[in-house]
Amino acid sequence: MFGCGSLFIADAVPASADEEILAWPAGPNLTGDGAILMDADTGSILYEKNIYERFYPASTTKILTTLVALENADLSEIVTVSYAADNYVSKTSSRMGLVEGEQVTLEQALYGIMLESGNEATYAVGEHVGGSIARFIKMMNWKAQSLGCTRSHFANSHGLHDDDHYTCPYDLALISRAAYGNEDFMKITGTATFAMPTTNKNPEKLLTNHHWFLNGTQKYDYCIGGKTGATNQAGYALVTYARKDGKTLISVVMHAPTWNDVYADSRKLLEFGFDNFNVYKMTQAGDSTTAGGVEETLPSMFDSENKFDEDRRELLSTGTEGIIILPSYALPSDTKREVILEPGTEIGHGDNVIGHVTYTYGERVVGSADIVYYLEDDPMTQEKYNKEWPRFLIPPEEAFTDLSSRTRIWPEQLESTRKEKPMELRPLMYGALIAAVILLLGAITIIIVRKRRL
Template sequence: MRSKWINRVLSVALLFTTLTTSVSYTFSTAYAEEAGASTQQSAQSGVSWPEAPEISAGNGILIDADTGAILYEKNAYTKCYPASTTKILTGLLTVENCGMDETVTFSRAAANSVTWEDSNLATKVGEQYTVEQALYGLLLYSANEIAYGLAEHVGGSLENFVEMMNARARELGAVNTHFANASGLYDPNHYTTAYDMAMIARGCYNNSTFVNIDSTEDTYTIGPTNLTGESRTFRHRHQMLKGRPMYYEYCKGGKTGFTDQSGFTLVTFAEKNDMRLICVVFNCSDSNIRFTDTRTLFDWGFDNFKKITASSDTISSYFSGSNYYQSAVYSRYPENFSLSASTLTIPNHANVSDITLAVNENYTPEEIDNAYTTGIRFKYGDNTVATSLLTFSKGTAHTDNRLPYLSQDADTETVQPRWCFSISIWVIVAVFAAVVILICFIRDYQMSRRRSLHARRHHRRRR
């Protein structure tokens, strides 16, 4: 009798283990798909990333300007000194805040802000340029006194403009950056990262006025001014533009830089077919290395990646309960949002079904126009293939029927999870196992009683 019970308990235990393993695998798989667990996705889907080339630069990154996808990175989050690549943000702020025909009058501080070894156009105290002329001198010739003069014109003072630079950098996603001047001259408190500079460059590349100036291949001439009788003609210092020694046919401009502390630096824009890429390389030991490294990364990016469009339904399937409702963002910020179709940059061999989504909890939401914004990342394995901002509006009920687990109290502005009954899968398995054991026990007990009664009757007959 005892051996039978041991066998039965072992059978139930085996059934329990088998069921637990099956349910656990199913539940874990579903959870991974819902949460966007890139490591599990990688194991299940064979997610792989194209083998990246080697570069000599100490720091580098390659991103898609449209999607924000990070295709390549090398020490991309390490503090660096950007040198004159800083001027792309000075130029962007000028474009965003000024008309091209406004007059810039150079103060004594601006005109005298350079030394003989600095890049400059010998601008005099009280000399006047249009904003357009100044921008060409800034972005093509990298004149430091023009950076100072534009800063004063846009911000009222260099100090105010630096505050504008740091605020705009944060808005563009540069969260580990601090600028101390408008030109990029060395200052220990003037630093960025390759990733942050790529985010700033993305804002520049998506501004058509900036690109029209920065992509100029031919010479540009500033004619006689109120204080200078002769014209000043110059060309872009970026050597990958047409007619330059390092010519690259897809180059659309960028910005060079150098100081003793930064080494040679470079930001470059390139476009081929429907793909626009941005490359940043810092800490290069030689001027030519920055151009050859940039070309290497561009060729690799254009050859190995493609753009796809994910429908709104697909995006909604990425945006699941596990990666949002259980995130720190949800617990702190009320929301009303919709999810639209999005463009992603993925390897040529990849499928849209391999994409996952994550709320970037390291990004501090900012309140703009009575709403919060935070970052979201589309992931292919461990790689970010697109980034976007998610906006949370206050005081409006959530209406997206693809996200059903929300309700709003009529007397409050806060959106809360709806009440629902939930039970752990392990409780279900344990109850099931207990029921099986109980049934077995009852059945054996009943059979034992029947055998006992049968034995008594048989004994009475024999007597």
């Protein structure tokens, strides 16, 4: 058990890390009015242009729509298209072709949303997942707020223009990064074409992804997904996921003048990221090979390895494989490391998040991860106990009275049992001695009585 409160530990940047070394690469000139390039694994911002300015997202809204649906419903659920879904969305806007009364799985509807940008499908999914379209829109805003989106408000599920429906490049990147963490989302958004099976209202048809980097003449080999968006007020917007040489990047371009411009800007951003940055494991940033190089900064109350089990699981580690992204001319040793320990009041069996480690390069965050303390919770079985005995010097038959129950026995319990055993034996020994004395006295008394009678 640990007390509440936080412990802050920071490393100084090496003296050799002067201002020139800490400079950040200059990015490309773009035609879009707002843009951001974010590393998907660390959340580090590699490029920014008006990232907090308000823009209309158009159909890039559907990234949030799809994410909320995936997190609140099962892909196999049946979505029935209502009259409102079919008729309250413009018939001339982008649609996947659903009609009133049509039944599709949620998965099929989401393919229609992300590939064909089906506006009517977002309405149908919203009604199904939220119970009503109004509640689903509230769910979208709740999700955005939970991700730290402070400059966004969503008024519909599809992105058709509404003055009260807006975001900024930074918020849209946060949403896109959250979606990146969802495997089903990445599978859907990275699909070039999807064979939509026959339904109760429509024959089989092929859905095609509108993202030119996945389809079309501007195909980009490293693209793994994304979403397009365009309205008169929003201009042209594009979100792109791309992966190359161990780096996964998210580019967001907003309010570009043409489709060609928004794709050119996105390609420039991605190439800038791939050409000018390297990724490192957090273990390369410190002297230790455990917990992202933070082991030596942690209090000695934590064991660094499991000495009880031969499997030797690390007891102190980062929650995920920590990654740092840096300019190609920088080294992990140029970073500053900050550790904040915030253990809860209880440390339970299994994984326990006890803090957070953050790496900065200059004023920029270039990597972060949870610090996890693992408390072994494997049950002590008869086989395992026999293997360890006589380390604890307690015979197995005394430790296990009911082998079928596989009762958990911890080393500290065994230790206390060992200490208490002598105390338990003393009363028995005293009792036996007294009984023997009484019997002896009784026998002597009987002999004396018999002799007197004789």
